[in-house]
Amino acid sequence: MTMKVLVIGGIAGGPSFATRLRRINEDAEIIIFERGAAISVASCALPYYLGGLIRDRSTVIERTPEILKQKNNIDVRLYNEVTAIDPKQKLVHVINHQNNQSYTETYDKLVIATGASPAVPEIKGIDKADDAFVLRAITDADKIKRFLETKRPKRVTILGAGTIGIEVAESFVNNNMDVTIVEQSGQVAAPFDSEIAEIVAAELQAQGVHVLLHHTIKEITDNGKTLVFDNGTTHQTDMLFLGTGVQPNSQLAADAGIKLSEDGHIIVNQQLATSLPDIYAIGDVIETTSLITGQPIPSLLSSAANRQGHLLADVFNGAPLIYKGFIGAGVAKFFDLTVSYVGYTEQMLQQAGINDYRSVFITPFDHAYFFPNADRVNFKLLYQDKTGKILGGQAVGRNGIDKRISQLSVAITGNLTVTDLPSLEIPYSPPYSSTRDVLNIAGYVAINQLTNRTATIKLTDIPETDFKSAFFLDIREAGKPAAGSVTPTLNIPLSELRERINEVPTDKKVYITFRKGLGPYNASRILAGKGIKATMIEE
Amino acid sequence: MTMKVLVIGGIAGGPSFATRLRRINEDAEIIIFERGAAISVASCALPYYLGGLIRDRSTVIERTPEILKQKNNIDVRLYNEVTAIDPKQKLVHVINHQNNQSYTETYDKLVIATGASPAVPEIKGIDKADDAFVLRAITDADKIKRFLETKRPKRVTILGAGTIGIEVAESFVNNNMDVTIVEQSGQVAAPFDSEIAEIVAAELQAQGVHVLLHHTIKEITDNGKTLVFDNGTTHQTDMLFLGTGVQPNSQLAADAGIKLSEDGHIIVNQQLATSLPDIYAIGDVIETTSLITGQPIPSLLSSAANRQGHLLADVFNGAPLIYKGFIGAGVAKFFDLTVSYVGYTEQMLQQAGINDYRSVFITPFDHAYFFPNADRVNFKLLYQDKTGKILGGQAVGRNGIDKRISQLSVAITGNLTVTDLPSLEIPYSPPYSSTRDVLNIAGYVAINQLTNRTATIKLTDIPETDFKSAFFLDIREAGKPAAGSVTPTLNIPLSELRERINEVPTDKKVYITFRKGLGPYNASRILAGKGIKATMIEE
Structure with a gap:
């Protein structure tokens, strides 16, 4: 008996699933519905297409419907949007946006691979902004390119200093624009930690990108040309880019009665099955499990989507495989x-x-x-x-x-x-x-x-009283720049420490002030050899 | 009680051992004997120094005796060669080549880190070659540089197409010389396999390096200026470079009665101890164990030497660690x-x-x-x-x-x-x-x-009779270049295979001729779906 499999969504996980299923099952009937203009889009490549590093639009589309038909015998329907799932009758309602015809299609098994879409932040007046853009689909890139070419805007303001915000900042700089990033929090590139973020911030500054941290937008006025901040200041721009995160495209699943997580992702089991029979889900729309902590996390990686698609095809073909989650x-x-x-x-x-x-x-x-x-x-x-x-x-x-x-x-x-x-x-x-x-x-x-061979302490964890009573040893060599934010009690260059070790008190708490490299560690070992337990300050 | 530790050899493992021991043991007396002109030499960097990519000679020497004294309180004696080990009296005989004075030094523990030296192949007349060079010590690089500058040779001939031979070929090309590599075997870059070696050979050709494979030198005449091959042909050169492998510097150990392997490496146990009490050995001079096969292999990696040195210091300090060997x-x-x-x-x-x-x-x-x-x-x-x-x-x-x-x-x-x-x-x-x-x-x-999902066969494993009786399917698309060395029975482009599948016989053995990529695999899956088990040819 031939299995009929419908796939909703053709960007990442959907085509991976479908082509894998075809390779291991020559007979299954496979249909992919994609509401957009293309399938197999390398979404991660769009910033480079926008910035001109990738010049040929067609290369961003990894596979066309024609190729999938010819090589894999898969029926791909572009501009065909699934509007409802009927899990009882096991069919989907579809609208073909090219001719506005509606129809239904039955399934034996249904795969939801609808992905995620850019989230529009709730800011007063953002709905009246004429020129506010996102970047997720190839058509988003087309729109921005057309706008740049026809309107020649000089200034762009990016909301959100996350990965996509910084990537498009580079694209806009490559288009010779004046770029400002507005970020509510106190750092760029979250969830990277501050040690990393500071280096990214310095690079943004070096590249001429203006970054406004701790800036919350109260209102957008002037049809999107003026930002009004909490603190009363304003900022003028010619266009807006929304880099404020994504949300799962799970409304279709929710309407069908499929169980979602609190933040709206589809919940699946280890066979990638949803809460309803014969309906599966993969990719950015689902929640998966962190292999690091065992906690649920959204599955927001295209590589994970591909892997899930590959595995689900094997599961359909009877393989006893399970999807455990990802490291990320x-x-x-x-x-x-x-x-x-x-x-x-x-x-x-x-x-x-x-x-x-x-x-x-x-x-x-x-x-x-x-x-x-x-x-x-x-x-x-x-x-x-x-x-x-x-x-x-x-x-x-x-x-x-x-x-x-x-x-x-x-x-x-x-x-x-x-x-x-x-x-x-x-x-x-x-x-x-x-x-x-x-x-x-x-x-x-x-x-x-x-092994406590070295004792280290974070600057902020040093007891306040120690700043008066303890001994802070600075081991930098003569002529080297100072480092660390603590004023040293004494400087003894590491190279002289053995000879001058008597200058280090044995009746006080001893800290070694911050320096990069192995120096503080070597100093702590020299001191330990003389019975002095020193603590290195981390900054 | 203070432990007195002597180290013979100061290039890689020796300084790693000594500095680590100092960090964990402030009291030990540590002496390194190095017969050469420098310690802590980044031997792997010498070809780049020779070729000019690294310009500053001093940077190739990672640590000087002065620094080891000052920072680590280690006594380093350059130009001091250990000439004999007396394991009974626990002392070594040393000659200081700077003043030609001999002396002895006692030890509690002795570490042999004498490394390996370039092997001189047994070729008639090689001892009479005036200008034959090797590259292992910094002074070897000095000699070659001086020769290039004073004699301005135009042609260099490298014996051996292994890693060092190819690396110095690049150095000599960078010095605008005409470079020939002579290799006995049929490939360059052994022990890399032929798939890799062929690409290296093409690069050598593209860079203008002449490579003579399957060439055995019968004799070197004319004070090293003429090579006479087995086949009677000759080759003229201005200088020779010996890239014909290395041999362990284990004579000192052998003379002391330390057990060696058949090919002359020191045999150590998992604490890196030799067969004699309180004598240890690390680095290129020892034999270790392959973590892949469990078989003994020479320890010819500077990273392994460093690791062994680090671990041995911990062992001396009482840590219950063992050295299991390396992957390589x-x-x-x-x-x-x-x-x-x-x-x-x-x-x-x-x-x-x-x-x-x-x-x-x-x-x-x-x-x-x-x-x-x-x-x-x-x-x-x-x-x-x-x-x-x-x-x-x-x-x-x-x-x-x-x-x-x-x-x-x-x-x-x-x-x-x-x-x-x-x-x-x-x-x-x-x-x-x-x-x-x-x-x-x-x-x-x-x-x-x-999982035998695909059957593959190496070209050379196809039975001779099959070339007459079997069906060889070529799946390349129209207009694509042919690939593989088998003449196909029929071409059916992959994109037409489903429609034309009846053209593939079910009563013959079916092979799919070689192509790069997933095409043959996809074809085999399409055929499998129709009950035809095809075998893909690997080339």
């Missing part, structure tokens, strides 16, 4: 920087109510310092206290960023802990890496923390 | 190419007598094909049949090569199998990767092989 990993190009993450950031851990973590922040070179163009990898590792389980990692820099985060992602999949990191074998040659590479060093530091 | 991982820059490996190559497996392996060779793009400058990652995966255990990987290309091999290395450390590879989460964005990245695809292909 991403990378983005922010002008000349690469930023990448895997797992949880410190912000995400705190939001999830997880507090038994420790962190390592290191800044080694991306390859041997003596080979040309070595640059810093700013790398933050988060791990569980005591067990050393890896909870996440973030990095930013100009070279080798995605490489290190992908290594950490594989390490998490392999259930490695921080104690395994020093022995990872990263192929070494001066143009590519260092004999002790980034993850090796992070592992050594974490182990030192876990 | 490397990377090299060959002109504009990067080549990298982890674990075993097919050649190495065959030499080790391991035959129950299977291989995957794929050539996906290093990042999304629609983003500028996408290039192929030529990637070979080797895994154990049935279990799917990963045995090794190799890759060559222009971008992202070291990234993929380092991911595979971490996967091996995590004991992942090929069935885990599809679910690896490689951070995706068009400039960096693909939604299904290299290791994901390799995993899918391996799983298809293991």
Whole structure:
């Protein structure tokens, strides 16, 4: 008996599912309904198309309906929108927007892959803004391009300093525009942690992008040309871009009686089945499980959508597979920087109510310092206290960023802990890496923390009274710039510490003021050799 | 009681050991004897120093004796050669080459880190060659640079097409010389497999390097200016470079009665102890264990030397650690190419007598094909049949090569199998990767092989009779170039296969001729849907 499978949504998970199903099942009848103008759109590529790095529009569309028909015998219906699901009769209602004809189509199995759409923030007057844009579909990019070409706006204001906001900032800069990003919170690039965000903020400034942090828009007036902030100031612009997050396209599912999470994502089981029989869901519209914490999280990665589609096809074909969730990993190009993450950031851990973590922040070179163009990898590792389980990692820099985060992602999949990191074998040659590479060093530091070989304290955790009574040792060499925000009691260069160790008191609490690199650690070991337990300040 | 530790050799493992020991033990007396002119030399950087990519000689020396004294309180003695070990009296005999004074030094513990030296091949007349060079110590690089500057040779001939041979070929090309590599075997870049080696050979040709494969030198005459080959031909040169491998510097150990392996490496246990009490050994001079096969292998990686040094210091300090061996991982820059490996190559497996392996060779793009400058990652995966255990990987290309091999290395450390590879989460964005990245695809292909979903055969394994009787289906689309070395029986473009499937016979063996990409696999699935089991030819 031939199985009839309908797929709602043709951007990412839908085509992955359908082509996989065809490869393992030559007989199934497969129909994809896509309300938009194209399927298999590389949404992540749209900022580059907008900015001119990708010139050929057709390349952003990875597969056309014709190719899917010819190569995979899949019936793709563009501009065909499913308006309702009838789970009792097992059929869907469809409207063909090309001829305005409505029709129904029955199914044996239904796959909802409707994705997510940009969220429009609730700001007074935003509905009256003439020139407010989003970027999700290829037609969104077309609209912006047309607007840029016909109206030649000089100023653009981006609401939201998240990934899409920063990516389109680059696109607009490449179009020689004056770019302002408005952000409610106190940092760019959330949920990256502040160590990473500060470097991104500096890059935005260097590229001439204006960033207004802590700015809440009270009202938009003048048909979208004037922003009025909480604090009473105003800001003029020629166009608006909404980079304020996405929301799942789950209304269709909700109307059919499918169970949703509180924030509107479709809830699925480990076979990706919804709460109604023979209806499945994949991609950005669903909630999945974090493999790091076991908590539910929205499935907002195209790679996850593809994987879910692939697996669901195997499940339909009888394979005893389950989808356990994902770790979560991403990378983005922010002008000349690469930023990448895997797992949880410190912000995400705190939001999830997880507090038994420790962190390592290191800044080694991306390859041997003596080979040309070595640059810093700013790398933050988060791990569980005591067990050393890896909870996440973030990095930013100009070279080798995605490489290190992908290594950490594989390490998490392999259930490695921080104690395994020093022995990872990263192929070494001066143009590519260092004999002790980034993850090796992070592992050594974490182990030192876990074994209390080094005592560290965050600046903000130092008791107020200690600033009067304790001894703050600065170990910088003569001529090196000061670092850290604590005024030292005494400077003894590391190279002189052994000879001058008597100058360090044994009857006071001893702190070593912040410096990058191994210096404070070496100093703490020299002091430990003489029975002085010093604490290194982290900043 | 203060422990007195002597270290013989100061290039890689020795300083790693000594500095680590100092960090965890402030009191130990530590002396490093180095017979050469420098310690902590980044030997891997010497080809780049020679070629001019690294201009500052001092940067190749990572640490000086002065710094080790000042920062780590380690006594480093350059030009001091240990000439004999007296294990009974626990002392070493030393000659100071600066003043020709001999002396002895006692030890509590002795660490042999004497490394390896370039092997001089046994060729008649090589001892009479005036201008034959090797590259291992910084002084070797000095000698070559001086020769190039004073004698201005036009032609250089490199014996051996291994990694060092190809790296120095680039250095000499950068010095505008006419470069010839002479290699006995039939390929360059052994032990990389032929799929990788062919791409390296093409790059060498493109860069104007002459490569003479299958050339055995019978004799060197004319004070090193003429090579006479087996086949009677001759070759003229202005200088020779010996890139014919290395041999362990283990004579000192052998003379002391320390047990060596058949090929002359020091045998150590999992605490890195030699066969004599209180004498340890680390680095290129020892034999270690492959974590892939459990077989003994020489420890020829500076990263391994560093790790062994670090671990040995911890062992001396009482830590209950063991050294299990290594996977083995490397990377090299060959002109504009990067080549990298982890674990075993097919050649190495065959030499080790391991035959129950299977291989995957794929050539996906290093990042999304629609983003500028996408290039192929030529990637070979080797895994154990049935279990799917990963045995090794190799890759060559222009971008992202070291990234993929380092991911595979971490996967091996995590004991992942090929069935885990599809679910690896490689951070995706068009400039960096693909939604299904290299290791994901390799995993899918391996799983298809293991589950016999696809039947594949190597060209050379096709029975001779089949070339007369079987049906060879070519699925290339009209206008696409032919591929593969078998003359097809019939061409049916993949896009027409469903409609024309009756043209494929059901009473003959069916092969699908070689094409890159997913086409043959898709064709085999279409045929399978109609009950025809076709076999894809691998080339």
